Amino acid sequence: MYLFFSYILDVSLKLNEKQFTFFKHLQYSFLKVDFIFYIVLIFLVAFVYHYLISVFFSWFEKYLIPISNDREKYTFIFYAFSLTAFCLTDSKFFDAVMETNFITHFLKNNILKLTIPNLLELDILILILIIFVFFISCYIVKGISELENNKPGVGLAIFSSVVFSILLNYFLQYSIRADLIIMEKYIFPGATLFQISIFFAIFLLLYSIINEYLLASIINILLLIGISISSYLKYQFRQEPLLPSDLSWLKNPVSLLGFVGVSSYLYVIVLLALLFFIYWFFRGILLYGKVFKIQLVRLVTILLILFFYIGVYYSFKNRQDGKMDEKIPVLATLNNRYDIAWFGNTVNAQMKSNSYVWFSQLTSELMYKPDKYSKSSMEKIEEKYRLKSIDINKSRNQFISEHTVIYVLSESFSDPSRIEKVQVSSNPVKKIQEIKKNTTSGLMKSDGYGGGTANMEFQTLTGLPMYNLSPSISILYTQVAPKMKYFPSISNYFNPRNRDVIHVASPSNYSRNVIYGNLKFNKFIHYGNKGNKGYNVGGNYSDDSTYRLIEENLNKNSQFFSVITIQNHTPWTEQNPIDMSASYPGFSDGQNKSLSSYVRMLSQTDTATQSFLESLSKKDKKITVVFYGDHLPGLYPESAFKNNPESQYQTDYFIWSNFDTPKLNYPLVNLSDFSAMVFEQTNSKVSPYYALLTEVLKKASVDKKALEGEAQEIADDLKMVEYDLISGKGYLSKDFFKVPTN
Structure with missing residues (x-):
């Protein structure tokens, strides 16, 4: 049993080794016999002792050490000491002890001065380890005995917990x-x-x-x-x-x-x-x-x-x-x-x-405190970008509150032609590629691969980038949003009666129903609403049906829509168009089938998006659509990004308007840049906050490899503002977020 679980531990330490297999190390790693010498030695001493006593001093065994009268107790102790010997002589145990801070510190400072106190300190540590391991060994031996006798006890609970924990560690890390x-x-x-x-x-x-x-x-x-x-x-x-x-x-x-x-x-x-x-x-x-x-x-x-x-x-x-x-x-x-x-x-x-x-x-912490954060620093930042907003607004004559803005987060949308070695029978996104040529467009840096949709939505709404937060943060809506002093969503600049969300999935995913309620969205159309009719693609609500829901809810007023499609979400099981297929070298038939289904679904997104924009172009009001893929599908192996690691986190975006707008040149942006781009494309006046985001977009966003001078100062200003909103004291005034409305 010890050899078996020792081997599981051994392979657990090598899981990340290239070309790992469970049986790879079996021939030279399973039979760990470090302890055999010690066990043989114990048996040898026991045999000599028994032979000498039984032959020459039988009276000594009979009267002074009556082992035979309590054999079960001594057998238990022998097993416990044997298991302790197995553990203490296992190379993994030795390596683990040698890596501890105490041992490395001891060796570093005392190796050249092995005094009696230093050696005594080391002896005490070794003694504590032996006692601890022996204590656990006793309970494990006791647990095996309880299992054999069909009588559960504390020993069996400890033994079972050890087994389960070793197995769970292996499976979880694997x-x-x-x-x-x-x-x-x-x-x-x-x-x-x-x-x-x-x-x-x-x-x-x-x-x-x-x-x-x-x-x-x-x-x-x-x-x-x-x-x-x-x-x-x-x-x-x-x-x-x-x-x-x-x-x-x-x-x-x-x-x-x-x-x-x-x-x-x-x-x-x-x-x-x-x-x-x-x-x-x-x-x-x-x-x-x-x-x-x-x-x-x-x-x-x-x-x-x-x-x-x-x-x-x-x-x-x-x-x-x-x-x-x-x-x-x-x-x-x-x-x-x-x-x-x-x-x-x-x-x-x-x-x-x-x-x-x-x-x-x-x-x-949600976010590490910037060194210069203070009330006076925030007041300086607020004044700095108040003046900057005045300067920007001199050349702008529109108001965002008079436009209709539609954010379309297209689930898992990304052009497969950018993935190395992917073969597609025909181009599934040729219409969107054409749209991109004539609009503000490019690539967007995603913060997830195969998931993270809610995080992408958070950043597009707030303008707050995820890269400033603690690396341990995984879900912004549940970990960050509840603690924010103020939620600076672009939707705040529209009449609450004209703010709608469309996401035909569960309304409580990532606490969206709570978030949208706090943002005072008028309507949240989800899969629980009655009367949502549409057809499915690959088992999910189609993009075409989602676009129809947008059109059905358009009115003559200026509006804001936050839309999340779900068509291209896993599982990928679409059959049409039947003549379109895709493959990747080394994929199984099942994997290529999923990849083919995915590109077919992209093709349907492509057609539906073009039709949607054509319909919006005929509406008698100013409409701007921000279309972007939130992340790549979790279909591709790591080898697909070996020569271009950044491609694993790059999706497509475009910003389209049904009226004349400039074609802005931003080849690579972050999700948090979208709102500043919308203000610029629609020539809308900005608040001090959006003046800051505009400066970040132009001088300090993700397309800049190394920041210095003014660019670094702008990036630091954004970090200070983000900290103030999320973990700080809330020094920023409401005026910092006010956008001119007339």
């Missing part, structure tokens, strides 16, 4: 594995031990609370399976790990299961039915009884686990400049020695474990 090596490591020291400890505590806590072994085990198995599969599916679609903020999806299980197809309902029902049957049939037969017989022990166990989590939480919460107290075992090494926060959640989860990212997200 679900997000990548060919990755950073600082010559496939995973950072301490990551695996930290995550297994977190999972062990969770499983043991459930055993302690439920106090019934079979039921708690079934719940733990469900937890293991659910987390592993959810993480795998999310990473496949979005190249992002499972995060605490994803728990919000549990409020909408129908929408959640809908992302992975109807068959998922059947799998979930069958699994639940099977586990329910096992519990119902075996509950009085298999391992029946209480885990904790003494309530005081149960209470103490629960409290110790809670104190453990509180300790971990505050270790993250109390970081100073991102650093933890060096005295914290394991975690301080993992956190302090390797600073890769700027890589984002995915790489941090792969190198430091999912659990590390979870605690980081739960405890991190």
Whole structure:
């Protein structure tokens, strides 16, 4: 058993190795026999002892050391010491100890002065490790005995928690594995031990609370399976790990299961039915009884686990400049020695474990405080851009409140011709390509791959870029929006009676119903509204039907629409146009089938968008449409972006108007730039806030590789404004956001 779980731990440390397979290391890694010498030595001493005593000093064994009278007790101790020997002589254990801050600090400072106190300090550490490992080993041996005798107890709960935590660690990290090596490591020291400890505590806590072994085990198995599969599916679609903020999806299980197809309902029902049957049939037969017989022990166990989590939480919460107290075992090494926060959640989860990212997200600041942030600094910024807005407005004669502005977030829209090696039988987006040639257009930098729609919508509405926020932030609507002092949406400049949202999906996804309510949108058209008639494409509400909903809600007044299409969302199962197909080298038939369906859906978006704009061109009022793809579909492998990594996060956009407007030249923009572009294209007067965003667009946006001088100052001004709105004191006055209306 030890060899098996030791091997699982061993391969867990090599998951990110290129061309990893579970059995790759089997021939030279499974038979880890570091401990064999010590076990043979123990047996040899025992044999010699037994032979000498039994042959020459039989009276000594009989009268002074009556081992034979209590053989079961000594056998238990022997097993516990053997398991302890296995652990302490395993190379992984040795490597983990050598990587701790204490040992590295000790070796660095004391290697040349091995005094008695220094050696004593090291001996104490080793003794504590031996006692701790022996303590756990005793409970594991006890748990195996309880399993054999069909009598559950604390030992079996601990043994099961160890097994479940090792397995969950492997499956969870495997679900997000990548060919990755950073600082010559496939995973950072301490990551695996930290995550297994977190999972062990969770499983043991459930055993302690439920106090019934079979039921708690079934719940733990469900937890293991659910987390592993959810993480795998999310990473496949979005190249992002499972995060605490994803728990919000549990409020909408129908929408959640809908992302992975109807068959998922059947799998979930069958699994639940099977586990329910096992519990119902075996509950009085298999391992029946209480885990904790003494309530005081149960209470103490629960409290110790809670104190453990509180300790971990505050270790993250109390970081100073991102650093933890060096005295914290394991975690301080993992956190302090390797600073890769700027890589984002995915790489941090792969190198430091999912659990590390979870605690980081739960405890991190939404945004780090700029060094110069103060009330006087914000007053200077406000005055600076008040004057700038006056200067800009001298050459502008329109008012945004007198226009109709339609933001169309086109789900997963991106021209496949920019993806290397993708072969398409015919161009699926030729009409939109033609539209782009005659309008303000280019590429948009997305903040997600395969997902993140709500984050894109947030940035287009507010003008606040995600790149200024903490890397641990994953969902802006649920993590950032509720804490904002003011939500500077472009929709605020339109009459509340003429603000509409169209997103034919669940209204509560990412708390949109709350956000739209706070923004005082007059109407939210979603899949729960009665009377929304339209046809589906690939199983989702079609773009053509969504465009019809926009036209049905147009009136003679100036209006604002925030529209999110859903046609090109997974799953991709469209058959028309049947003569269009796509392929990618190395894809299976099923993958090429999905890719072909996706490009067919793009083709339908292409046709519907052209027809929509043609219809709007005949309307007797000024209309401007901002059309953009929010992210690429999670279809393409990492190899597709090897020669052009930036292409993984670039989609298409255009800004079209049904009246004469200039064709602006912005080849690459951020989502937060769109509002400033709309003001410029419609020649509309700006507030001090939009004067700042205009300056960012022209001098400090994502198309600029290195900022310095004035550009850096503008970028810093935006960061200060964003901090004031999200995490600061709210020093900015309401006048900073006022756009002239007449």
